[in-house]
Amino acid sequence: MQIIYAIIALGLIGLVFGILLSLAAKVFAVKVDPRVDKVKDILPGANCGACGYAGCSQFAEAVVKGEVNPSGCIPGGTETAKALAAELGIDFAETESLVATVFCIGDKEKAPDRFIYEGVKNCAVAGRFYGGFKACTYGCLGLGDCAWACPFEAIEIGPHGLPVVDQEACTGCGLCVNACPRDLIKTLPRRSNQGHLVLCSSHDRGKSVSKVCSVGCIACRACVKICPQEAIEMDDNLAVIDLDKCDDCGKCVPVCPPVTIYPRAAIPKKLADLDQPTAAAVSEEDG
Secondary structure (H helix, E strand, C coil): CHHHHHHHHHHHHHHHHHHHHHHHHHHHHCCCCCCHHHHEEEEECCCCCCCCCCCCHHHHHHHHHCCHHHHCCCCHHHHHHHHHHHHCCCCCCCCCCCEECCCCCCCCCCCCCCCCCCCCHHHHHHHHHCCCCCCEEEEEECCCCCHHHHCCCCCEEEEECCEECCCCCCCCCCCHHCCCCCCCCEEEEEEHHEEEEECCCCCHHHHHHHHCCCCCCCCCHHHHHHHHCEEEEECCCCCEEECCCCCCCCHHHHHCCCCCCEHHHHCCHHHHCCCCCCCCHHHHCCC
């Protein structure tokens, strides 16, 4: 009999706790707007954090609450933003599509190493070891921090030791920009690859640059002087081209001694495109 009483007692205790938990769940339930799930279904589901939120769920809640514009989902692009706006019945504000670009062309041959590095395959870690193994302290170390950070597999390290961005797969989320410890990657407006770029990030003086890299900007100002649109300015020994002013005339390319300036159309759009004409050759064909 004692065993039966014990079983009945445990059953009653379980029933009471079950009722209490059920009541607590109803009292403390967090009401979720049903539109949040619909928004989540429209999002790409990458949970990349490029929108500034921890994941797609938080972004969906913020969109429904009106705290962020639907265009904030960079990987989703224009089509996703339009779908979100239509679902929520709000105005759509179109944003310009971006693509990541690596501002360094100093590969293993053109920008040699100072010593053999056999440590952790991580740019941030290698950069702390005597300033990095590369002679150019601004140059890309090529250990793949940017590739690992990309949730869309849009970046690969090529055989030349530099990252190559697959422009079709790139969403312009900017995660690779944050991952690069040397600030060598920027997101630029796609604009059908309009404009020319100075693919160097060194701010050293000309002689110092020439000693460590054969394709680095030597701050000679030849490109600044010849540009008819005044689209090129010097920023601490580094030539910078304003894409809004550049009209792709290409006059700056042949006057650049180290051939550091490239038309965006000549930059490889994916790893398979590495065997392409040089910037100078492209300029000659266009001119």
